[in-house]
Amino acid sequence: MAPEKTAVEMHPQRWGDPAAATPLNDAARGLVELAFGLHEHPPVRSSPVPAPAIDPALLDALRELVGAEHVLTDDDTRRLRTRGKSTPDLLRARAGDLSDAPDAVVRPGGPDDVAALLAFAVEHHLAVVPFGGGTSVTGGLAARRDGYAGVVSLDLVRMKRLVAVDPVSMTATLEPGLRGPEAEALLAEHAMTLGHYPQSFEFASIGGFAATRSSGQSSAGYGRFDSLVVGLTVATPQGPLVLGSAPASAAGPDLRQLVLGSEGAFGVITSVTVRVRHLPAVTAYEGWRWRSFAEGSAAMRTLAQAGLLPTVIRLSDETETAINLARPDEIGGAGAGGCLMIVGYEGTPRRPRPGRRR
Ligand SMILES: Cc1cc2nc3c(=O)[nH]c(=O)nc-3n(C[C@H](O)[C@H](O)[C@H](O)COP(=O)(O)OP(=O)(O)OC[C@H]3O[C@@H](n4cnc5c(N)ncnc54)[C@H](O)[C@@H]3O)c2cc1C
Numbered sequence: 001m002a003p004e005k006t007a008v009e010m011h012p013q014r015w016g017d018p019a020a021a022t023p024l025n026d027a028a029r030g031l032v033e034l035a036f037g038l039h040e041h042p043p044v045r046s047s048p049v050p051a052p053a054i055d056p057a058l059l060d061a062l063r064e065l066v067g068a069e070h071v072l073t074d075d076d077t078r079r080l081r082t083r084g085k086s087t088p089d090l091l092r093a094r095a096g097d098l099s100d101a102p103d104a105v106v107r108p109g110g111p112d113d114v115a116a117l118l119a120f121a122v123e124h125h126l127a128v129v130p131f132g133g134g135t136s137v138t139g140g141l142a143a144r145r146d147g148y149a150g151v152v153s154l155d156l157v158r159m160k161r162l163v164a165v166d167p168v169s170m171t172a173t174l175e176p177g178l179r180g181p182e183a184e185a186l187l188a189e190h191a192m193t194l195g196h197y198p199q200s201f202e203f204a205s206i207g208g209f210a211a212t213r214s215s216g217q218s219s220a221g222y223g224r225f226d227s228l229v230v231g232l233t234v235a236t237p238q239g240p241l242v243l244g245s246a247p248a249s250a251a252g253p254d255l256r257q258l259v260l261g262s263e264g265a266f267g268v269i270t271s272v273t274v275r276v277r278h279l280p281a282v283t284a285y286e287g288w289r290w291r292s293f294a295e296g297s298a299a300m301r302t303l304a305q306a307g308l309l310p311t312v313i314r315l316s317d318e319t320e321t322a323i324n325l326a327r328p329d330e331i332g333g334a335g336a337g338g339c340l341m342i343v344g345y346e347g348t349p350r351r352p353r354p355g356r357r358r
Pocket of ligand 1: 130132134137139141197198200203206207211215265267
């Protein structure tokens with residue numbers, strides 16, 4: 001294997017910066033036309049959202065609980081909390097199907113509000129859907145309505161505190177509504193990082209990362225989100241769950257696993273304690289082009305099995321490579337074929353690329 005390699009500048013913390021947008025190259029345009037038979041960008045129509053199907057008296061009671069300004073029933077707010085951002089979700093929304101819209105969006109201010117809302121929901125038989133950043137791709141944000149008195153989207157947007165930092169154990173406790181960049185900004189004040197960069201980083205939340213067992217661009221080096229979680233507090237209809245207290249324990253089953261990846265089915269995550277690291281002094285990213293996906297994946301497997309994974313390693317298949325390399329001057333040009341691999345190293349100024357030589 002003798003891949004061509006060239007440095008490529010990466011911005012792992014940006015997601016779809018409109019100012020940096022470039023037109024699709026011909027290959028990518030061709031793929032879109034082939035897949036969808038489209039030659040034009042169809043206009044976006046704003047479809048009507050079904051009227052809230054919930055007893056107004058229940059809405060008044062919810063307003064009493066969290067404050068009138070935090071119970072929202074307008075169409076735009078409910079439209080944005082209808083399902084997630086998977087391709088089927090987007091196509092259904094685009095086709096005007098907003099039948100899964102919640103009846104109300106409720107924004108608790110803290111764990112006590114969440115507990116009170118869940119108790120209220122149990123008493124009045126309301127379905128509750130926790131909502132973080134809304135980037136779900138697995139259907140977790142679509143509620144079953146059958147038999148319920150209404151569907152409430154429980155938006156954690158007000159719960160954005162860095163609750164505690166432990167520089168000795170290198171852990172931090174974060175509230176669930178913090179989005180990726182907000183969490184990193186708060187940790188950076190302590191020269192710390194979580195190092196969790198899924199492609200949805202800009203919008204996805206801490207609670208969502210835990211509820212979906214999220215994996216990020218740097219997970220080869222930092223670990224997947226669930227492996228970073230030391231402890232969780234969860235509000236459930238039966239009362240609070242406090243899971244995990246020490247950085248490690250061998251006593252009994254690990255009940256954190258009930259909540260990690262649960263998609264909010266068992267309760268609402270109200271805080272997450274995570275392992276953090278010191279901010280890296282130097283980061284270096286480079287792009288490699290492999291002749292085929294098989295060659296690239298063989299290289300990745302070799303590195304993984306030898307314990308030599310860099311901080312970031314991501315291989316695109318031929319199609320994604322053609323779409324991503326929009327500019328002809330990037331790594332041999334869009335038409336050069338093959339598969340793009342992004343590799344990133346983090347270290348100190350004296351050892352900027354630990355592991356790279358090996
Ligand atoms: C363009 C794009 C790129 C993506 N890239 C990645 C990627 O690289 N890696 C990856 O792993 N995923 C990726 N995803 C999927 C998605 O971003 C992740 O699953 C993310 O973790 C969801 O976080 P969120 O805050 O948006 O959660 P939401 O979409 O709001 O919710 C996701 C699920 O978690 C539940 N939930 C949310 N918050 C809580 C809480 N506090 N307590 C209990 N349950 C809760 C919800 O009810 C729902 O079931 C991507 C999605 C998109 C649209």
